[in-house]
Amino acid sequence: MPELGRAALVVCLGLFVYATFVGGHAAYHRRRRLAVSAQNALVAAFGAAAVAGVVLLAALVRHDFSFQYVAQHTSRKLPTLYTISAFWGGQQGSLLLWLLILSAYGALSVLLDRHAGRELLAWVVPVLGLVGTFFALMLVAVASPFSTQAAPADGSGLNPSLQNPYMLAHPPMLYLGYVGLTVPFAFAMGALLSGRTDERWIVATRRWTLLAWGFLGVGQLLGAHWAYVEVGWGGYYAWDPVENAALMPWLAATAFLHSVMVQEKKGMLKVWNMLLVVMAFGLSLYGTFLTRSNVVNSIHSFTESSLGPWFLGFICAIVGGSLALIYGRRGLLRSKTKLESLVSREATFLYNNLLLVALTLTILWGVTFPMLSQAVRGESVSVGRPYFDFFLRAFGLPLLLLLGIGPLIAWRRASLRSLGKTFLWPCAAAVAAGAALLAAGAGSSKPGLIAYTFSAFVLGSIVLEFARGTAARRAISGGTWPGAFTDLVARNRRRYGGYVVHAAVVLFAIGVAGSSAYQTVKDVKLRPGQSATASNYTLTYLGLRTAQAANHTETRAVVQVRRGGHYLTTLEPGKNWYPAEQQLSSEMAIRTDYLRAEDLDVITEDFLPKGVVAFRILKKPLVNLIWLAGLVFVGGALIALWPDAREERRLAVRYGTAGAPARSTA
Amino acid sequence: MARKRSPARLVIALSVAAVLAVFLLYTSLAGSTVPAVKPSQLKTNSGKVELTGVVVAPVTGDSYAGGLRFRLRDRSGTAKVAVVYTGEKPPLFRAGREVYLHGRLDHGVFVGEPGSLVTKCPSKYSPAK
Numbered sequence A: 001m002p003e004l005g006r007a008a009l010v011v012c013l014g015l016f017v018y019a020t021f022v023g024g025h026a027a028y029h030r031r032r033r034l035a036v037s038a039q040n041a042l043v044a045a046f047g048a049a050a051v052a053g054v055v056l057l058a059a060l061v062r063h064d065f066s067f068q069y070v071a072q073h074t075s076r077k078l079p080t081l082y083t084i085s086a087f088w089g090g091q092q093g094s095l096l097l098w099l100l101i102l103s104a105y106g107a108l109s110v111l112l113d114r115h116a117g118r119e120l121l122a123w124v125v126p127v128l129g130l131v132g133t134f135f136a137l138m139l140v141a142v143a144s145p146f147s148t149q150a151a152p153a154d155g156s157g158l159n160p161s162l163q164n165p166y167m168l169a170h171p172p173m174l175y176l177g178y179v180g181l182t183v184p185f186a187f188a189m190g191a192l193l194s195g196r197t198d199e200r201w202i203v204a205t206r207r208w209t210l211l212a213w214g215f216l217g218v219g220q221l222l223g224a225h226w227a228y229v230e231v232g233w234g235g236y237y238a239w240d241p242v243e244n245a246a247l248m249p250w251l252a253a254t255a256f257l258h259s260v261m262v263q264e265k266k267g268m269l270k271v272w273n274m275l276l277v278v279m280a281f282g283l284s285l286y287g288t289f290l291t292r293s294n295v296v297n298s299i300h301s302f303t304e305s306s307l308g309p310w311f312l313g314f315i316c317a318i319v320g321g322s323l324a325l326i327y328g329r330r331g332l333l334r335s336k337t338k339l340e341s342l343v344s345r346e347a348t349f350l351y352n353n354l355l356l357v358a359l360t361l362t363i364l365w366g367v368t369f370p371m372l373s374q375a376v377r378g379e380s381v382s383v384g385r386p387y388f389d390f391f392l393r394a395f396g397l398p399l400l401l402l403l404g405i406g407p408l409i410a411w412r413r414a415s416l417r418s419l420g421k422t423f424l425w426p427c428a429a430a431v432a433a434g435a436a437l438l439a440a441g442a443g444s445s446k447p448g449l450i451a452y453t454f455s456a457f458v459l460g461s462i463v464l465e466f467a468r469g470t471a472a473r474r475a476i477s478g479g480t481w482p483g484a485f486t487d488l489v490a491r492n493r494r495r496y497g498g499y500v501v502h503a504a505v506v507l508f509a510i511g512v513a514g515s516s517a518y519q520t521v522k523d524v525k526l527r528p529g530q531s532a533t534a535s536n537y538t539l540t541y542l543g544l545r546t547a548q549a550a551n552h553t554e555t556r557a558v559v560q561v562r563r564g565g566h567y568l569t570t571l572e573p574g575k576n577w578y579p580a581e582q583q584l585s586s587e588m589a590i591r592t593d594y595l596r597a598e599d600l601d602v603i604t605e606d607f608l609p610k611g612v613v614a615f616r617i618l619k620k621p622l623v624n625l626i627w628l629a630g631l632v633f634v635g636g637a638l639i640a641l642w643p644d645a646r647e648e649r650r651l652a653v654r655y656g657t658a659g660a661p662a663r664s665t666a
Numbered sequence B: 001m002a003r004k005r006s007p008a009r010l011v012i013a014l015s016v017a018a019v020l021a022v023f024l025l026y027t028s029l030a031g032s033t034v035p036a037v038k039p040s041q042l043k044t045n046s047g048k049v050e051l052t053g054v055v056v057a058p059v060t061g062d063s064y065a066g067g068l069r070f071r072l073r074d075r076s077g078t079a080k081v082a083v084v085y086t087g088e089k090p091p092l093f094r095a096g097r098e099v100y101l102h103g104r105l106d107h108g109v110f111v112g113e114p115g116s117l118v119t120k121c122p123s124k125y126s127p128a129k
Helices: A002-029 A032-061 A068-073 A080-088 A091-112 A118-142 A166-180 A182-194 A200-231 A241-266 A270-293 A307-328 A345-377 A385-408 A416-439 A446-477 A481-491 A493-517 A624-641 A645-657 B008-032 B039-044
Strands: A380-383 A520-526 A531-534 A537-548 A553-563 A566-571 A574-578 A583-587 A589-593 A598-607 A613-621 B033-037 B049-062 B067-073 B080-085 B098-106 B109-112
Touching (some): A002 A032, A032 A091, A032 A118, A068 A091, A091 A166, A091 A182, A091 A200, A118 A182, A166 A241, A166 A270, A182 A200, A200 A241, A200 A583, A241 A270, A241 A345, A345 A385, A345 B008, A385 A446, A385 A493, A416 A446, A446 A493, A493 A624, A537 A598, A574 A598, B033 B039, B049 B080, B080 B098
Parallel strands (some): B080 B109
Antiparallel strands (some): A380 B033, A553 A574, A574 A583, A598 A613, B049 B067, B067 B080
16 A cells, blocks of 8 residues: 555656646647657646545544554544544644645646637646656655654554644645645746736636635734633733744735736736746745754744755755746836826825835844854744734734725726725724723723724725615616625625625734723632632632533533623633643633624643642733634635636636747747 | 836835835834743843743742742753742742743842743643653
């Protein structure tokens, strides 16, 4: 069986190499049948990767401990779902998952995007092949999941921190996001190489980019929720390098998704779009490098593997080669139109780009500075939370404001009079919200108050856009308001799906501001029968209970919660002990008050002598808006992604009749 | 003949942006970075540092009363330092685990800042020992 897996990986590598070199040759010499064979090789590579995947999966499910990987990451007592999740729980398995997803994306994109044009697609194939070659080579030569050994009686088990339902969703979502950014990158490079730098490549990759961006966003939110409910520190984001590794490509992809709209509408920002897609893809590779190389101090500890230098070399080659190509083909990227006014929708997209890129680069600097300091001065440093929080406020708050300005401002040029008329109601909503919040005592945190006020402005803008659009639709076609609303969204899915995503971002901002700027924390030590007051809650520690589960022992502190003398609930925070893995995990207890929109979190910090338990009690206002924002985000992304037959026909006519641009090697 | 646009405005704008960026980054980093050292490097650092190392048994005391006491050694090496720490103890903390915490060396003992102790999750990408 392991031989089959190894053979499948070697075949996969061979097919990617074929797609790269033969595909490149075919594209350069315009040999159509050879180009088609390279595309077929890409599709077949998915088949080979799938075989390797099935072999590993079967070994995991069968507890075949002759596979080193299976023995290192599972045990006989491990529940089946976690056994399956061990596929991506280790270095080699997660690389195989990467390869599997990459080959699937590659195969699907060449099969589904044939309308993008033969010349463009012919160059996309070798780029996809090149990326696939790298990952297949790593699996064949450096980190194979099919190494074997004399099978032990049982395996070492899965890290208890990973024995959680989120392990089934969080990593695969992130990988679908990271790897998905390869497709727009490949099409962008294909556009440069083929000389087809009109918006054809953007239209072809729009949904792939949205899909990857959506998966990356959802993956991060799942990780944040996992950290919040499981890790037991009461927070959801710690600016840890591994967390930042997912945030950076997501921010760059956000900038790219917005910026391409300007190129489609006005033929501007072509160089920006090329740079943004290279940035997004480069950062997704960089994130993988960070998580596998242990070059930075992270709570997500990873072994010092030999993959680090390989990844670094590949990133340098990809980024360097892409930038050289953009520079060499800059003549093809000249805009036909110019920015006419700094107060226009084009300008707000440009400011959006600048702020998102600035935020991304400052996070990148914070993550990379320890490595650079070590390399240049021989002294490593650690970059703390205040650095990241400062720049999040400095760039994030203006970005939040732009969410409300961008959709309402006119293209080309907006007059002051029209601005005043357009933003009257959103500004009124913001001022009213700000005044109400100040009266309610929210002035204790200036950044929090500003975030809430800006959020009210953006929500006002979004509601205004929907209201105006629905009124206009109703005026044109009559019918009911709900019917007009549905028709409006159905006819403009991208636009209104985008507004729904903006609303999700606002909810997220309100949730983050509330749960960080206005949270309260209290540490107490209690004996059985003793009580403590935290905020307006009274907690009484009743005693301990223990229970035996399939692969762990649970110890729980029983805590009664009251407010104003009334009993609310009984919480049981505690710890689990996993004997096979010899590890302890913390299990936080959460009470969600939907009416007051706050969470009460109780964590058992430690079990002390003489029956004393150390508790940490947190009250986190509005934190659940963050998770609600995730659902709204998914809804908005789905609306934007939903196929639109009308638009497909329009694009087919547009590109069916458009002449091919002249190739230029300027 | 078309007039050639002067690049002076662009150069000035880029220079101002670069100076601002350097200023912002310097002031932000200067206040937010601490040297990250291992036990063998402690003697050359007298101020606040982030100390990383592997916990060496025995672990004694109570982090909420009197302080948790243990020793940290270099990940690859034998240099050790005694540590005393007060505050919340992460659930994964135990002898053999890699940890990092902020603090200062005081008369040969590293005094950790309350609440700064972080245990690295045992490696996701290497087998549990």
